[in-house]
Amino acid sequence: MSECRLKKINRRSFLASPYALWIVGFTILPLIIIFKYALTDGAGAFTWDNLLSIFSDVHIKAFWFSIEIAAGCTIICILLAYPMVLAMKNLGLGRKGLSMFVIILPMWMNFILRILAWQMILSNNGILNFLLGKLGMGPVAIANTPAAIMVGVVYDYLPYMILPIFNAIMDIDEDLIEAARDLGAGGFTVFRRVIFPLSVPGLLSGIVMVFVPSMTSFVVSDILGGGKLQLIGNVIEQEFTVGYNWNVGSGLSVTLMIFVLISMMFTVKQKSEGKESVIW
Amino acid sequence: MSDVILQLDSISKKFDGKDILKDFNLELHRNEFVTLLGPSGCGKSTTLRIIGGFVKPDSGRVLFDGTDITNLPPEKRNVNTVFQKYSLFPHMTVAENIAFGLKLKKKSSKYIADKIDYALKLVNMEGYGGRNPESLSGGQQQRVAIARAIVNEPEILLLDEPLGALDLKLRHDMQRELIKIKKEVGITFLYVTHDQEEALMMSDRILVMNKGIIQQEGSSKSIYDEPQNAFVADFIGESNIIDGIMVKDLLVKIQGVDIPCVDTGFGTNTPVDVVIRPEDLEVVSKEEGFLKGTVTSVIFKGAYYEIKVLSDGYEWMIQSVNPAPVGEVVGLTVLPDNIQIMHKPASDDEEVVRDE
Ligand SMILES: Nc1ncnc2c1ncn2[C@@H]1O[C@H](COP(=O)(O)OP(=O)(O)OP(=O)(O)O)[C@@H](O)[C@H]1O
Ligand SMILES: [Mg+2]
Numbered sequence: 001m002s003e004c005r006l007k008k009i010n011r012r013s014f015l016a017s018p019y020a021l022w023i024v025g026f027t028i029l030p031l032i033i034i035f036k037y038a039l040t041d042g043a044g045a046f047t048w049d050n051l052l053s054i055f056s057d058v059h060i061k062a063f064w065f066s067i068e069i070a071a072g073c074t075i076i077c078i079l080l081a082y083p084m085v086l087a088m089k090n091l092g093l094g095r096k097g098l099s100m101f102v103i104i105l106p107m108w109m110n111f112i113l114r115i116l117a118w119q120m121i122l123s124n125n126g127i128l129n130f131l132l133g134k135l136g137m138g139p140v141a142i143a144n145t146p147a148a149i150m151v152g153v154v155y156d157y158l159p160y161m162i163l164p165i166f167n168a169i170m171d172i173d174e175d176l177i178e179a180a181r182d183l184g185a186g187g188f189t190v191f192r193r194v195i196f197p198l199s200v201p202g203l204l205s206g207i208v209m210v211f212v213p214s215m216t217s218f219v220v221s222d223i224l225g226g227g228k229l230q231l232i233g234n235v236i237e238q239e240f241t242v243g244y245n246w247n248v249g250s251g252l253s254v255t256l257m258i259f260v261l262i263s264m265m266f267t268v269k270q271k272s273e274g275k276e277s278v279i280w
Numbered sequence: 281m282s283d284v285i286l287q288l289d290s291i292s293k294k295f296d297g298k299d300i301l302k303d304f305n306l307e308l309h310r311n312e313f314v315t316l317l318g319p320s321g322c323g324k325s326t327t328l329r330i331i332g333g334f335v336k337p338d339s340g341r342v343l344f345d346g347t348d349i350t351n352l353p354p355e356k357r358n359v360n361t362v363f364q365k366y367s368l369f370p371h372m373t374v375a376e377n378i379a380f381g382l383k384l385k386k387k388s389s390k391y392i393a394d395k396i397d398y399a400l401k402l403v404n405m406e407g408y409g410g411r412n413p414e415s416l417s418g419g420q421q422q423r424v425a426i427a428r429a430i431v432n433e434p435e436i437l438l439l440d441e442p443l444g445a446l447d448l449k450l451r452h453d454m455q456r457e458l459i460k461i462k463k464e465v466g467i468t469f470l471y472v473t474h475d476q477e478e479a480l481m482m483s484d485r486i487l488v489m490n491k492g493i494i495q496q497e498g499s500s501k502s503i504y505d506e507p508q509n510a511f512v513a514d515f516i517g518e519s520n521i522i523d524g525i526m527v528k529d530l531l532v533k534i535q536g537v538d539i540p541c542v543d544t545g546f547g548t549n550t551p552v553d554v555v556i557r558p559e560d561l562e563v564v565s566k567e568e569g570f571l572k573g574t575v576t577s578v579i580f581k582g583a584y585y586e587i588k589v590l591s592d593g594y595e596w597m598i599q600s601v602n603p604a605p606v607g608e609v610v611g612l613t614v615l616p617d618n619i620q621i622m623h624k625p626a627s628d629d630e631e632v633v634r635d636e
Pocket of ligand 2: 324325326440
């Protein structure tokens with residue numbers, strides 16, 4: 001019997017082996033390589049310099065700018081997501097509704113194409129200024145500004161904020177909302193005291209899913225920032241592709257990774273501690 | 281009458297084109313315990329939800345203390361609800377749940393703290409204030425839900441099958457406690473259940489509902505003893521309901537046998553429904569009985585035997601402290617007092633709905 005079980009386990013692990021191979025080949029191995037580069041200098045000797053290079057003027061500036069963009073993007077996404085989700089809920093648009101499809105649809109389009117579309121809309125003689133002109137308002141110079149980058153990242157990552165919040169809010173039992181109204185809560189109070197606190201797990205997932213990628217993205221700032229505005233992602237990219245300094249590039253990547261891991265651990269810890277206290 | 285606190289004035293409500301409530305009228309008096317009793321889907325919850333403000337009637341008015349509140353949203357009504365599923369806020373402690381309504385009313389924290397203590401004591405949950413609702417049993421959660429509603433001092437408490445999710449033993453305990461709480465706080469209770477025993481035990485007044493209309497209204501005793509139609513008779517307790525003919529006053533013909541009764545005013549040779557409670561039938565020797573039949577089964581039910589006797593194609597149910605020999609031919613008698621004569625239903629809304 002035990003032999004039989006042994007066989008079963010073997011068979012199972014055999015079935016899992018492509019997955020293990022994948023993990024080793026595409027996650028663990030690259031990580032090891034990155035760490036090796038990060039902790040050595042050009043000659044191959046051990047050094048902390050690459051990790052500490054984040055504190056150089058140019059890098060720390062890009063790093064702060066990235067945090068600003070990511071934080072701004074996250075906040076704007078939150079402010080946009082709640083009204084949209086509540087509207088969808090109040091209109092009785094369920095999980096399978098058309099509205100969900102409309103939100104998910106852009107995610108199926110090529111990422112670069114979406115950003116290029118925004119470039120055309122926001123450029124100085126683009127669609128936005130054309131429309132503003134028709135309305136008799138002056139042209140705005142959004143292209144190649146932080147605002148343009150913000151528009152791009154918000155557009156890109158908004159669905160990742162909407163989906164978890166939507167799921168959390170749709171999971172709230174309608175009876176709870178009725179109970180709140182029964183006890184005297186008007187529309188906004190119901191949101192503040194019941195819907196919002198119960199949506200916090202979704203909100204935290206949304207924050208992780210928006211903050212992290214918007215912090216590390218470089219394509220958006222490349223295209224909409226006109227290459228002049230450097231996010232930490234751009235710096236890393238250039239260390240690899242332009243400067244050919246893989247050691248510094250890897251060092252910055254590792255620093256960024258550590259920062260992201262710490263902030264995620266913080267969020268996840270809050271999430272498991274749960275409940276209202278997280279935000280208040 | 282001045283002590284009418286709530287009045288439903290010819291309320292009608294359709295869902296998906298189907299009549300759920302039809303020209304429905306209801307009056308609640310101050311400090312009364314009224315029960316809406318009826319089978320599943322008869323519109324009990326809809327009635328409560330109209331009073332609570334969660335459903336708008338298609339026509340008719342809701343009058344509270346004489347004021348029309350038909351269009352008032354739930355949060356503005358001085359009515360609170362205890363839901364079947366408890367619906368406690370999972371992100372708040374028991375005390376925070378109870379404080380919810382009071383905080384919205386901007387009561388002082390001293391007042392709120394006192395009220396929480398009072399309410400927890402009232403529902404026998406002292407010391408549970410800091411617990412999470414999820415860590416409580418169903419019965420405890422329902423107590424908290426009751427406390428949460430009562431602290432707001434509503435004029436009417438609506439209870440929609442509040443004990444429906446509890447097991448039998450706990451139900452009985454909670455029924456007694458609810459009566460106690462009702463006495464203590466002196467609020468009007470409108471209670472919904474489809475459990476006739478619960479209704480009979482708790483209520484000052486019962487409204488038996490079927491298909492969106494009230495079939496009968498009265499005290500527990502009058503509804504049990506004098507059902508006005510076959511639906512009520514069948515729904516309230518177990519009954520033998522059989523076709524009969526009112527030969528003349530004080531005489532009814534059942535299964536071809538004339539039997540004396542106490543009812544009058546049905547005219548002569550009128551087809552009627554006859555109701556006899558199982559405990560009112562007596563098994564006697566075949567010579568002594570009005571009716572004769574064969575004993576088909578005898579089941580011991582603890583406090584009594586349930587005996588079935590087949591007579592002329594109808595199976596009579598009898599509850600008796602003495603068993604009867606299965607297969608033997610016996611006689612059945614009944615006192616004139618214990619025969620209920622009822623008009624045949626005028627519409628099919630009163631049609632008997634048997635054990636759903
Ligand atoms: N919002 C709604 N939309 C459509 N139909 C509804 C709605 N609410 C209730 N109904 C229908 O109205 C009828 C009466 O419902 P109601 O909930 O009042 O019954 P009930 O007497 O409370 O039954 P139960 O004992 O099962 O709770 C049912 O047939 C139900 O399907
Ligand atoms: Mg119901």
